Each structure stands twice: as C-alpha cells, then as structure tokens.
Amino acid sequence: MASSSGSVALAEKLQGLNGLFAIHKKKGPTSADVLNLLKANLLKEAGIKQHPMKRKKQVLKLGHGGTLDSAASGVLVVGIGKGTKMLGGMLSCSKIYTTIGEFGKATDTFDALGTVTDVQSYDHITKDDLETTLKKFTGNIMQTPPIYSALKQNGQRLSCLVKKGEAVEAKPARPVVVFGLSVQDYNPPLFTLNVECGSGFYVRSLVNDLGKELSSCAHVKELIRTKQGPFTLDEHALQEEKWTISEIVKAVESCVQLVPSEAALKKLKINYQDDTEQVKEAA
Known part of the structure; x- marks a missing residue:
C-alpha cells in the first residue's frame, strides 16, 4: 500500500x-x-x-x-x-475509420446491435459496383444522421428518446466532408472500407446509404476508429x-x-x- x-x-x-x-x-x-x-x-x-x-x-x-x-x-x-x-x-x-459492412440486411440502428428491418438480395453487387458507388459519397456531400445517435432533441439524445418509445424527428441532411473512401476487402455479403472524413460524419449512415444506392440494403458489423487528428x-x-x-x-x-x-x-x-x-x- x-x-x-x-x-x-x-x-x-x-x-x-x-x-x-x-x-x-x-x-x-x-x-x-x-x-x-x-x-x-x-x-x-x-x-x-x-x-x-x-x-x-x-x-x-x-x-x-x-x-x-x-x-x-x-x-x-x-x-x-x-x-x-x-x-x-x-x-x-479529420478522422480515419475501418469498417466492415454487410449487404443484404438493414437494421434500425444501422449497425449489428439493432433490429433487422429489411432483408434484400445482394448477389448482383460486384466489387466494381461498390468502388464506383463510393465516388458518389466522396468530397463535400449531404448526409442524414441516424435516428440512433448522440444528437439531441429538447436536450435529450435521440437514441435515448427512441429507446423510451418517444416520438423522434429525424434530423435534416447536413453538409459533411469525406476526404477518402476505399475498398479494403470484398467477400459478399461482407465488405471492408477505409474511411477518412471530417466532423459530424456517420459511418453507419454511409453504409446504410450504400446499400440503398446499390439496390439492396446494408449495416455496419464492425467499426474501428484508427486515427483522430494526430493521434493513431x-x-x-x-x-x-x-x-x-x-x-x-x-x-x-x-x-x-x-x-x-x-x-x-x-x-x-x-x-x-x-x-x-x-x-x-x-x-
């Protein structure tokens, strides 16, 4: 002692x-x-x-x-x-993330912790399709934040309000910046992305939007922040x-x-x- x-x-x-x-x-x-x-x-x-x-x-x-x-x-x-x-x-x-997404299933939280809300085919999606679609989500874009988030409504987090069963208004799309997006691995239904983005960006929303853009659905299975500013x-x-x-x-x-x-x-x-x-x- x-x-x-x-x-x-x-x-x-x-x-x-x-x-x-x-x-x-x-x-x-x-x-x-x-x-x-x-x-x-x-x-x-x-x-x-x-x-x-x-x-x-x-x-x-x-x-x-x-x-x-x-x-x-x-x-x-x-x-x-x-x-x-x-x-x-x-x-x-800026921040850098590595995320593993899964095509074919959508959840209410946009990640693996949520309840499955939709199931769709993903067999038609190729790696080239994914890489081409990523270009649409690079640069200065508009993004709608997920309902399950730390954003607040009347002083309370949206995620907490939803869990309480209270009515929650979705936040409007807002400008965000994506410095870089690349496919690290593609093994359907799983895909691994490297994401470098600015503040206010939600990787969960990105993966959810990718699924829709590719005529399917998707959610985040794993998410790791590998860098924030100068800290790795x-x-x-x-x-x-x-x-x-x-x-x-x-x-x-x-x-x-x-x-x-x-x-x-x-x-x-x-x-x-x-x-x-x-x-x-x-x-």
Missing part, C-alpha cells in the same frame, strides 16, 4: 496534469462509460475520494473529443485539466492496463509534440476563457 506522502504526491501529480492523450476504447461501453471508468481508476490510484453529487466541484476534470458508438472501438482522445479546453479542435479534425490507434492509444497516472503523465508529455505548440500554449494558459460547450465531461 502506498504511504501517505506517496498518495499525496500522486494526487498532486494527477491534479497538476493539463493536456491531451489518447486511449483505446473497447467495443461495448459508451464513450461516457469509458471516461468514467478511466476517472475512477485514476482517483483510486491517487487515493482521492470524489463525491458523485458534487459535479461542479470535480477534483479531476476529464473530457473526450468526440463520441464513439458503444458498438465501435478505437482511438478516443481525452483532455485532462485545462486540456479539456483543447478538445474543440479534436471534434473538428497503434502509436498513441493507451490500452486499459496502462490507464495509470505514470503512463498518462508520459502520454500527455509526448503528445505536446503532436499538437501545434503555439496553439497548445495559448489553450493551456490559466486565464484561458474560451470554455467550449462541445466538450463531453465525465459524470
């Missing part, structure tokens, strides 16, 4: 951290669940007790730079301390066994080189006032 002085030192080190780092989110939990688990682990290691009801007086401030679906895995960028004020840039930066899954994302204070200290220090130094210094000033509302804080 750590000594009293050792616990104090750990607590001070943790509470003095300001910056960004990346973790590997596993498939299953929500992004908020993962952030809460990370926070609980760090507070426990530092010997800090946090009253769950005192949200406004959090002793450790954490936030993430963009939600990953519970069915998805991969890079989740985390801001700690004043670093949470830098997360707006992570929300707007292989190089920067900490696995759960490394969610320790010492590992995060090293990760925060090393990531300073990934973020533009001048911008980072400005964002980390004590008197920095731009408190973006887009950051998702842990409960």
Whole structure:
C-alpha cells in the first residue's frame, strides 16, 4: 500500500496534469462509460475520494473529443485539466475509420446491435459496383444522421428518446466532408472500407446509404476508429492496463509534440476563457 506522502504526491501529480492523450476504447461501453471508468481508476490510484453529487466541484476534470458508438472501438482522445479546453479542435479534425459492412440486411440502428428491418438480395453487387458507388459519397456531400445517435432533441439524445418509445424527428441532411473512401476487402455479403472524413460524419449512415444506392440494403458489423487528428490507434492509444497516472503523465508529455505548440500554449494558459460547450465531461 502506498504511504501517505506517496498518495499525496500522486494526487498532486494527477491534479497538476493539463493536456491531451489518447486511449483505446473497447467495443461495448459508451464513450461516457469509458471516461468514467478511466476517472475512477485514476482517483483510486491517487487515493482521492470524489463525491458523485458534487459535479461542479470535480477534483479531476476529464473530457473526450468526440463520441464513439458503444458498438465501435478505437482511438478516443481525452483532455485532462485545462486540456479539456483543447478538445474543440479534436471534434473538428479529420478522422480515419475501418469498417466492415454487410449487404443484404438493414437494421434500425444501422449497425449489428439493432433490429433487422429489411432483408434484400445482394448477389448482383460486384466489387466494381461498390468502388464506383463510393465516388458518389466522396468530397463535400449531404448526409442524414441516424435516428440512433448522440444528437439531441429538447436536450435529450435521440437514441435515448427512441429507446423510451418517444416520438423522434429525424434530423435534416447536413453538409459533411469525406476526404477518402476505399475498398479494403470484398467477400459478399461482407465488405471492408477505409474511411477518412471530417466532423459530424456517420459511418453507419454511409453504409446504410450504400446499400440503398446499390439496390439492396446494408449495416455496419464492425467499426474501428484508427486515427483522430494526430493521434493513431497503434502509436498513441493507451490500452486499459496502462490507464495509470505514470503512463498518462508520459502520454500527455509526448503528445505536446503532436499538437501545434503555439496553439497548445495559448489553450493551456490559466486565464484561458474560451470554455467550449462541445466538450463531453465525465459524470
């Protein structure tokens, strides 16, 4: 067991951290669940007790730079301390995903967790057909977000409202940007895509729309975010066994080189006032 002085030192080190780092989110939990688990682990290691009801007086401030679906895995960028004020840039930066889609079945959530809503033939779809159709979804396009999403209606997430059986209005199509789309593998009914896109883009909607465009239907079976901004899954994302204070200290220090130094210094000033509302804080 750590000594009293050792616990104090750990607590001070943790509470003095300001910056960004990346973790590997596993498939299953929500992004908020993962952030809460990370926070609980760090507070426990530092010997800090946090009253769950005192949200406004959090002793450790954490936030993430963009939600990953519970069915998805991969890079989740985390801001700690004043670093949470830098997360707006992570929300707007480009992201890269690898997704496995399945032709022939559509679901209400556009992924494998949902209920099958349609079954159609896919035998007529060739790899050339798929590659040709991808061109229609590249560049500046309009995309309709899925009903099951983190977007809100009257202050509540659409996905939560749908699960409660409440009426939900579909959000209108909105402009998004796709920098690149390519077929990595094609073994019908399965196909693997590499997707590089901007903010606000839904891979689930892309796969659903592809199915319709090819006179069939489709849903996402697997989704992995391999890069967000400068953070990559292989190089920067900490696995759960490394969610320790010492590992995060090293990760925060090393990531300073990934973020533009001048911008980072400005964002980390004590008197920095731009408190973006887009950051998702842990409960």
